[in-house]
Structures are given as structure tokens and as C-alpha cells.
Amino acid sequence: MGSSFYQFEYTSADAGETEQFLSERYGKVALKGRLDRIGMRLVGDERFQLASVRFDGEHTAAAETDAFVVATATSRSGWEEGRDCGDMCVQPVLFRPGAPFTSYTVNTERRSVNLEVAALERTARLLYGRDDLAVVFDGPHPATPRAGATWLRVLGLVLAYRDTGALANELIRSSAFRLLSVSALEVFRLDGDRAALRASAERRQRIYRSAVEFFREYASLPITIEDAAEAAGASVTELVEAFHALHPDQSSPTAYLRGVRLGAAFADLRAGDPATGMTVAQVAHRWGFGSARQFASLFLDRYGVNPEWILNRED
Numbered sequence: 489m490g491s492s493f494y495q496f497e498y499t500s501a502d503a504g505e506t507e508q509f510l511s512e513r514y515g516k517v518a519l520k521g522r523l524d525r526i527g528m529r530l531v532g533d534e535r536f537q538l539a540s541v542r543f544d545g546e547h548t549a550a551a552e553t554d555a556f557v558v559a560t561a562t563s564r565s566g567w568e569e570g571r572d573c574g575d576m577c578v579q580p581v582l583f584r585p586g587a588p589f590t591s592y593t594v595n596t597e598r599r600s601v602n603l604e605v606a607a608l609e610r611t612a613r614l615l616y617g618r619d620d621l622a623v624v625f626d627g628p629h630p631a632t633p634r635a636g637a638t639w640l641r642v643l644g645l646v647l648a649y650r651d652t653g654a655l656a657n658e659l660i661r662s663s664a665f666r667l668l669s670v671s672a673l674e675v676f677r678l679d680g681d682r683a684a685l686r687a688s689a690e691r692r693q694r695i696y697r698s699a700v701e702f703f704r705e706y707a708s709l710p711i712t713i714e715d716a717a718e719a720a721g722a723s724v725t726e727l728v729e730a731f732h733a734l735h736p737d738q739s740s741p742t743a744y745l746r747g748v749r750l751g752a753a754f755a756d757l758r759a760g761d762p763a764t765g766m767t768v769a770q771v772a773h774r775w776g777f778g779s780a781r782q783f784a785s786l787f788l789d790r791y792g793v794n795p796e797w798i799l800n801r802e803d
Contacts (some may be wrong), residue, residue, distance in 0.1 A: 491533035498528040515554040521547030531650050535607035536665045539600045546594045557583040559600040566592040569628050579636040582628045582676045611669040614733035616688045624679040635675040642671045663736045695722045695730040707748045713741045749775040757798040768795045
């Protein structure tokens with residue numbers, strides 16, 4: 489499933505203009521106080537946005553977001569939501585759609601991750617195996633201080649992706665979105681039977697890990713997806729759902745097995761010697777590819793080179 493990458497920067501010293509800009513981007517925002525300057529860098533796609541915002545001045549913002557927003561700050565930046573309050577430089581805070589809040593900022597840089605509601609809900613349903621699951625969190629605080637620290641580590645990793653330009657790559661961006669969305673679902677408390685949700689997620693993880701191990705160990709044998717499901721103690725449907733939920737590229741079990749076999753074929757071709765009579769077709773057949781032409785096409789898509797070149801190269 490493709491996504492459209494975008495990035496831009498915004499700067500302004502006009503409080504009214506900034507208020508309008510933030511409202512169009514995040515939902516309702518009303519600024520009060522002295523805002524000398526704002527500088528924003530935004531990177532993301534239709535599923536999530538990673539924002540770094542520098543606020544110069546001293547102001548308050550009354551807001552209500554359209555997305556789930558996890559925010560942190562590099563220096564004191566207080567917030568209030570109903571009876572809850574905190575400081576974004578002490579631990580992350582989750583601002584939720586439909587839950588108005590007020591933030592207080594004095595010369596600070598704020599880092600936020602905006603997770604679109606539909607995208608996060610889709611991840612949650614895949615992760616927990618509940619097609620009817622609605623994402624509702626029971627508060628703005630992380631479940632534990634340790635959970636909050638986990639979020640900061642994940643955020644640091646994704647910021648590093650951004651700083652190297654890697655988020656422009658769709659595969660890396662999809663992996664970053666999954667990492668952020670799963671982390672948000674685990675760091676903050678979901679409403680409902682949390683033990684049942686966690687048990688469902690753990691079962692999917694066990695199915696996925698068992699199947700991956702099975703594919704890697706027995707790829708040279710005539711195994712099927714049904715064999716992998718049986719080895720994992722799951723149905724084929726559960727296996728497919730586990731891969732769709734947990735594989736970084738949302739790969740299917742069939743595609744994963746094909747990738748393992750392509751990797752093994754690559755190793756054989758690299759170690760092979762055409763002087764012995766070895767051919768690409770022999771390697772293709774050894775790893776379950778009935779057509780040498782199809783094998784060459786898949787190999788080229790994956791590695792960017794023709795298998796004949798790997799076999800006949802001169803080191």
C-alpha cells in the first residue's frame with residue numbers, strides 16, 4: 489500500500505498567522521501571550537507526521553486535535569487536560585481527538601508525532617486481531633515511566649531516519665510508521681480488557697516468530713504455507729494475518745518464503761563455479777522456482793542484478 493511522502497518547513501513571527509496555520513494542520517488552536525517566532529519542520533505522509541517545532545516567546549495554546557498526537561519537549565513545556573497535567577520535557581504526553589487541552593510554552597523545542605486516527609486504528613486491529621476495535625486511550629500519560637522512556641528511544645530512532653533523509657524511502661517510512669504506531673498502542677493504556685488485548689498480540693507474535701523460524705530452517709524442502717501454519721499452531725488465516733500485522737513490509741507468508749529462497753539461491757550462485765557445469769536454471773530448480781525466466785525476473789527485482797552475472801562474475 490503506497491503512501492505519499494511530503495516534507496516542508498514553516499517559519500513566522502505573526503501570532504495570528506501561526507494560529508491559523510496550526511488550526512488548519514492540527515485542529516482547533518487558540519494562542520495567547522507572546523509568540524516571537526515559530527519554526528517548524530514537518531515530515532511524513534497521510535498516516536503520520538513527525539514535527540519539530542521551535543517556539544520563541546512565552547505563550548499558551550488551547551487546542552483540540554484531529555489526530556492522536558504524542559508530544560515531548562526539550563525544556564519546560566507544561567500541559568493540562570481536564571484534571572490531568574504534566575510537563576512534556578519530563579515524559580511524553582498523548583493528546584487525543586475530542587479531548588481539549590492547554591499547553592504552556594517558554595522558549596522551547598517541541599517534538600511531536602501525529603498519528604492519523606484511521607491509520608492507527610488499522611494497526612491496532614491487525615495487532616490485536618480485533619476487526620471491531622476502536623482505539624480509545626484512558627488518559628494522556630504513559631502506562632509507566634519505563635513505557636515513557638521506551639517512547640523516547642523509538643522517537644530518537646525515527647528522528648535519526650528523518651535526519652539522514654531515509655524517510656523519503658517508502659519502505660523505511662512504512663517501517664517507521666509501524667514502529668511508532670505499535671509503540672503508541674503499547675506505551676499508552678487502551679480502554680477495554682487489556683489482558684485480552686495483550687494475549688491476542690502475544691499470540692500473533694508467537695505465530696509470526698514460529699513461522700519465520702520454520703521458513704528459514706526448511707526452505708530447501710517442499711514445504712507449504714499450510715505446513716508453516718501447522719508448525720506455528722495456527723490456521724492459515726491466522727498466519728496470513730500475523731504476517732500482515734507484524735512483518736515490516738506487511739509481506740505475506742508466501743512472499744516471505746520466496747524471499748528466503750531467493751536469498752539462498754543468491755548464496756549458491758555467489759559460491760558456485762560455472763566451470764563445473766552449474767547453471768542458473770539448476771539453482772532456480774533447487775530452490776523451488778520452476779521457471780528460470782521467472783526466477784531471473786524475481787532475482788533482478790530483489791537484488792538489482794541478473795543471476796547470470798552473479799554466477800559468472802570474476803572476483
